[in-house]
Amino acid sequence: MNLETLPLQLRNAIVDLFPPALQWFVHHLLTITVILTVFGLFFAFTTIAERKLLARLQNRLGPNRAGLPWFPKLKLWGITQPFADAIKAITKEDIVPAAADKVLHFLAPVLIVAFSLLGFAVLPFGRNLIPVELDAALLYFFAAGAATELAIFMAGWGSRNKYSLLAAMRALAQLISYELPLILSVVPVVMVCGTLSTKAIAAAQGGWTFGLLPHWHVFTPWGFAAFIIFLIATLAESNRSPFDLPEAESELIAGHLTEYSGFKYALFFMAEYFGLTALSGLGVTLFLGGWQAPCEFLQFIPSYLWFMIKLVGMIVFFIWVRGTLLRLRIDQLTRLSWKFLVPLALLNLGNGAFWALTPDWTGPLVLARWAISAAIVVVPFVLLGRRLTAGQAPRSYRYA
Amino acid sequence: MIVPASPDPAKPDLSTPPVAENSLASALPPFSPSAILPRLLARFPAATIELVPNPGPAAEHSLLLDAAHAREIATFLRDDDMLRLDYCSNATGIDWPEKEIVDTVKKSVPDPAGGPDKVVEEKTKRIQPGYLETVYHLYSMARKHGPVILRLRTENRNDRIFLPSLTPVWKSCDFQEREIFDLYGIVFLGHPDLRRLLMWDGFKDHPMRRDYVAPDDFEWEPTPHGSVLDRAKGHYPKTEGLNS
C-alpha cells in the first residue's frame, strides 16, 4: 500500500460503489466533506494551539484542564478545549440588536465562512491532491479571498454600532491597501513559472541541488522578498496582529464583531482562521515548495503531510508574531502598504522578470545573477525603509 | 479650628510691619506669607488681604484674599519674577457650617467686701456665620519654592456662594474647581466649563457639605453601631411591644 496515493485510492474505491451517473457528484461531495472535516478539525486545534503557544510565550501553561465530560479525572492536556467552546457557542443565546439590519447581520457570518472556504478549492494539498484544477487558479483564489472583507463590512454596517462601523471603515481601507501588495507579490512567481495554475507552480519548485537544497522560490532573492511581502499582506488580509485593526480590542471593543454573540461570533472566528489557513496554504504553494519535501531523502514522507507540516509552520509563525508585536495605526497601515510594500513589490516584479529572462546564465554568471537580483531587493528595502521610519529612532536622555 | 485673622497685633512674629521689601527678603524666604503680604498690599491697595495663621506644628500660614481681587492677585503671584508661583498644586473645598461660639472673658471684679479682686468668667454666646472656603496650594517650579497658600471664602453657605475661578490663571484648577462645585456647591465665576465632575448631572445635593444626609439604604446591616444602627433601625420589622 502506498501512503502517497492512499487518499486517492480510498476516494476512488468509495466513488466506485455508486452508479456511474452519481459518481461525479459523489466525487465532489467526498472532496468537500474531507476538506471541511480536515480543516474544521485543523481550525479547532489551531485555536487551542494558539492559546497554548501564546501561553508558553507568556510563561504560562494555557488551557489544560478541559478533559472529557464523562471522565472528570482525565485532563487530556486541555486539547478538548475547542469542543467545549463549540458547545458553549452553539448553545449560547443569539442576540440581534433591535436597530440592526437583520438581513445583513445574518448574512455576514454566513458569507464570510463561505468566502473563506472557497480558497481551499485550488490548493494542491499533495502531489495529486487538488480539489479543482483550474488554469487560472490564482485569479480565482484572490477573487474569492477579497470577498471576505466585504462580509466584514456587511457585519460592521449591519450591526448599527458605532464601533462596528468604525471597524468596517478600517476593514475597507485595509482591503484596498493590502490586496495590491498581496497580488503584486505573487506576480513574480507567475512570471518565473509562466503559469497561473497552483498545481504547476508547486510542481515547478521540485528538484534539489546536491539533493539537499530545495529549489523553492523562497530561496531566491526575488522569491524571498516576495514571500516577506506576501507574509505581511497575509497578516493584513486575515486581520491578524499587528494588523488586527478592524477588531482592535483596545480601541474598538471587538470591532465589527461587537454585536455578534453565540454561534454567529463563532462563525466569524472560524472564518478568520479559515482565511488565514487558506492564505498560508497559498504561501506554502507559491514560495515554500508546496507539497515538495525539503530534501531528497525525505521524500518517503507523503506529500500531503509535507504540505500540512509547512502549513502548521506558517500558522505557528503567525501566532508567534501575534504574541510579540503591537498594532499599527490605520494611517501607518496604509502608509506601510502604499509607500513601502507596493513600491517594493513593483520593483520585485522587475526582479522576477530579470530572473525569468536569465535562466541560462551559467558558471560565474550565476553568482552575478544572484547578486543583481539581491541588489534589486536589498537597496530599495534599505532606502524605502529609511524613508518610512524617518525621524523615528530610539533616543538618548539627559539627567538633571 | 482656624481662627480668622483678627486685626489685633497679638502675634508680633506673624503680623507684618510695613518694612521695605529688600530688608524683608533677606530675613524671610520670599514665599513666606509675611513677606508676600506687604508687597501685595502695596500693589493692590484696594484689596483686603489677611494673614491666616496656622497654629499647628506645620506652621504653614495662608493668605485670605477677597473675592473681588483674587484673580488679579493670583495672576500677579504667578507672573512676579521673585515668586513665579507657576504651579497650583491643590485646590480644596472646605465647609465651615455656622456654629455657636462661647466666648469666655475673664474679668476681675473688685470685691465689694474689699478683699482681693475676684475673677469672674463672663460667657457670651455668638453665632459665627458659616461659609464655604477654597484653599489653593501654590508652588514655584521655576524657583523650586513654596508653598504659598491662598484662601477664598464665600459670604455664606446658602445663596452667596460665588467665588472667582482661578482656572484662567492655573489650568490645573480646572477639574479641582469642578469637583468643589460638585461636592460643595461653590460657584466659580469665570470657570470655562463648570459642570459636576463626580456625581451625575441630575444630582441635587452637595454631598461633602457637613449637613448632607446620605440616602437611606440600610436594609441589611448585620453589624451596625453608631449612626449606622440608628439608620438601620428604620428597616427593622415593626413587631409590637419590642421596638416601639
Add this chain to the structure above:
Amino acid sequence: MSNLTPPFSPGASPQDEPRRSPAGEGGPAAGNISDSEREDLRQHGILLTSLEELYGWGRSNSIWPLQFGLACCAIEMIAAATARFDIARFGAEIFRPSPRQADLMIVSGTVTKKMAPLVVRLWNQMPEPKYCIAMGACAISGGPFKQGYNVLKGIDRLIPVDIYIPGCPPRPEALLHGLTELQAKIRAEHVSGPQAARHLQADSASEFPIPDYGAHDLEPPHNPDLFKPPASPRAEGLKN
C-alpha cells in the same frame, strides 16, 4: 430567587446548611451523586443525562469573562489571568470586551451609584446563559466604602449574583476558587424540570430594570423583586 434563604434567625447555628465546600476540590456537586439527582437520572434516562453532562461540561469549561474592571479587585482579576495564576487553565482567559460574547460578569470592585445603571445595562446585553461573580467586599456589600453616599451596597441589589468571593481584594487564587465553584454549579445544572438552570426556566428574568439617576439617589435604589434581604439578625434584642 433560589439564592435567598429564609430569614436569618440569630439563635440558629448557620452550620445547618452546607454553605461552602472545602477549599480547592470540586464544589457542591462535583463528585458523588445525591438522591435527588439519582431520581432525575432514572426519570430522564441515561441519554438525556449524558447530554446534560456534555452541555454542562462545555459551558463550564468555556467561561469567557467580560473584560470589565471596576476598581482594585480588577487588578487582582488581571493578576489571575497572568502567568503566576493563569486563569487560562480553566479555559477562561478569553476576556471579551463586548458583552455579547461574554458568559461571565466578574463585578470586580466598588459599584458606585453612577456606575450601577451601566453595570445593569451590560448585564442585560449579555446573552444567556450568563453568570455573575461578585468579587471582593465592595461588589458584595459596598465593603469598606459602604458608608459612602455614592456607593451601591452590593451589586445583588440590581442583578442576580451566582458566587460571592469575599476579600479586599480576594487573592487571585480566591477568584480561581470562585471560578471552580461556578464551574461545579454549572455542571450541576439541569436542562429541564424544576431544577433546571436559571436561563432555561420560563419565568426567570433575563433583563433587569436599569435604575435612573435621581435627584438624590438611584431610582429605584434597588430592585425589589430581586433584593430581598432577610431581617437583620439585630432586629430583635436591639442593643443600645
Add this chain to the structure above:
Amino acid sequence: MRAVHDEFHGDLLEVSMGPQHPSTHGVFRMVVTLDGEQIVKLKPVFGYLHRNHEKIAESTSYLSSMPYTDRLDYLCSMSNNWAYALAVEKLGGLTVPDRAQYLRVIMAELTRLVNHSCLVGFLFNDLGTSFTPLLYAFREREKILDLFESLSGSRMMCNYQRFGGCRVDPPPAWLAAASALVDNFPRFLDEYETMLTGNEIMLARTQGIGPMGAAQAINAGITGPCLRATGVDYDLRKVDAYGFYPRFNFRVPLGAHGDTYDRYMMRILEMRESVKILQQAFRELPAGPIMDPKAKLRGFRPKVGEAYGRLEGPKGELGFYLISDGSTNPWRYRVRPPSLINLTLLEELCLGRTIADAVVILGSIDIVLGEVDR
C-alpha cells in the same frame, strides 16, 4: 484639524468610550466626537469610581484612614501610605526614626518599580500587543508583591506605614530576598527594552504622539514622569527632600519632546534609578527602632491646625491636605490626586489625532481610577 460639517465632509460621529472599555484603565469615560477617525472633541467624564474616600475619612479616626489610602491608587499602596503618614506627621509634629525612614524609601521605590512595570505593560496592551509585555511585567510584579505580602500581609493593600514609622520590621531574610530581587531587576528591564523599545511599530506609534509643552504642562499642574518628559526638572524627591532622599545618590531623567515615547522612557529610566536607590538603601539600612515612641496611633488627636504633605508618587505629586479641629477625626481630609490632575491636558493632547492615539496617550499618562475619582 478639520471640524467642518457640510455636505462634503459628512457627519460627525459621537462615540462614548467607556466606562466599560478595554483601554480606559477602569471606569473612565471619554465622550469623543469623531470626524472619520480623527478626534475633534474629547470630553472626559469622571465619577464612576467616586467612592467617597474623603467623606468617609472625615468620619473616621486618623488611623482608620490608613487602610483606605491603600485603595486610592491601588497599584501603589505603599506610596499612598507614606504620603498620608507624611501629612499626619506634619500635622502632629511627629518624627520618624532612621530605620523607618530607610524602610519607607525602600517600600516607595519598590512600589515605583511595581507601578512603572505595570504601566508599561498596560501601555503596550493599549498599543495592541496580545498581553505579552503585560504578562512579563506582571511576572516581575508578582515577585515584588510576594515581598510585600510576606512583610505586610497583603499583596496589594499593604497598610504598612504608620504616622511615626512603620508597622513591621523586616527580618534579615526578607532584606536579603529583596536585595537579590532588586539586583536582578535590571536584567528584566534589559530584556523588556530589547523586546520593545527599539521596535519600529512601537516607535511609529509613540514618537511625536501627544507632545506636551513644558509651560503648558506646568500651568496644567502635570507632575511626575509626564512633567519630566517635557524637560522640566521637578522631582519632589529632590525639591522637597523629604524622607532620607537627600542621602541617596540618584539622577532624575528628563525628556525633551514630552511625547508618548518620552513618557514611556521616563518610566523605564526611573526604574533603573530606583534600582540604584534600593541598592544603596539595602547597603546602608541602619538598625534601630521603627516607630516614634511619641506617636499614639489609637485616639490620635493632633492640635488644631492644618498641614499639606506631598511626595513624589509613581504617578506624580501625591498630596494629602489635612485640617485638624483637635478631635480624633480630621475636619477636612483632601487628597491631591496626581492621576486626576494629569488628565487636565488630555483633550488638548488628543485633538486632531485618531482614536488609536487617544487610547495610547491616555495609557501613557498613567491613571488609576481609584485615585482619579476617589
Add this chain to the structure above:
Amino acid sequence: MLGSGILKGLAVTAKNFVGSYHNPARMVTQEYPDVQPQLPANYRNFPFLVTENATDPMGTMRCVACQICEKECPPQCIYIEKSKDKKPDANGKLQLYPAVFDIDTAVCMSCQLCVEVCPFDAIKMDHVFAIAATNRFSGLLLNREELAKPNTYFHEIRPDEAAEVDGRLAAERAAAEEKAKAAAAAKATAATATKPATGGAAAP
C-alpha cells in the same frame, strides 16, 4: 535597518517560549487547585478569634468583649454583644465574654487594625481565602462559633507571632499568679482567710 527591532522582539519571545519548557524562572504558573499557594506567615485575610482550647472553644475564648475592635474597625464590620455573666479567663480572672461576636466578611477589608488595637491578643488574622459562597446573607456573616479557632491553629499559621504571644501571656499569667499568691499570703498573714474571688487556678 527596518525590521531589526521587530526581529529582536521575536527573539525575546522565542527565548521565553523555549525557556518555558526548561527554565522555572520562565514558567511561573502555579496550578492552584492542585497546588495550594505557599502563604507567608504574615499573610492576613479575615480575622479569627483565638481560643485556648480546641475542645471547648466557647469557654476558653481570649476575647473579653471590650469592643475596642468594634469601634476601631474602619468599615464597621464587627458586632459584639457583651455577656451578662462573667467567666474566668486564662489568668483565672473573671471576665466578660462575647455573647455575640459577628464579623461580616462581606465587608471586612482585612486591614488588621482590629488585631493591632486588641490588648488581649484575642483576635488575629487568618490565612483562609477560599470561602466563596452562594449566599451572602448567611454565607458570609461569620458568628463566634465559626470565628473561634484554637491557639494550636494560630501556632500553625504564624509560629513566630504565636510563640511571642504565648510567651507574653505566660509572663503575664506568672505575674498575675505571683500577685495573687502575694495577696493570698498577705491575707493569710492577716489571718482572716476567706477564699478570694480571683484565687482559683487558671482553667485551661
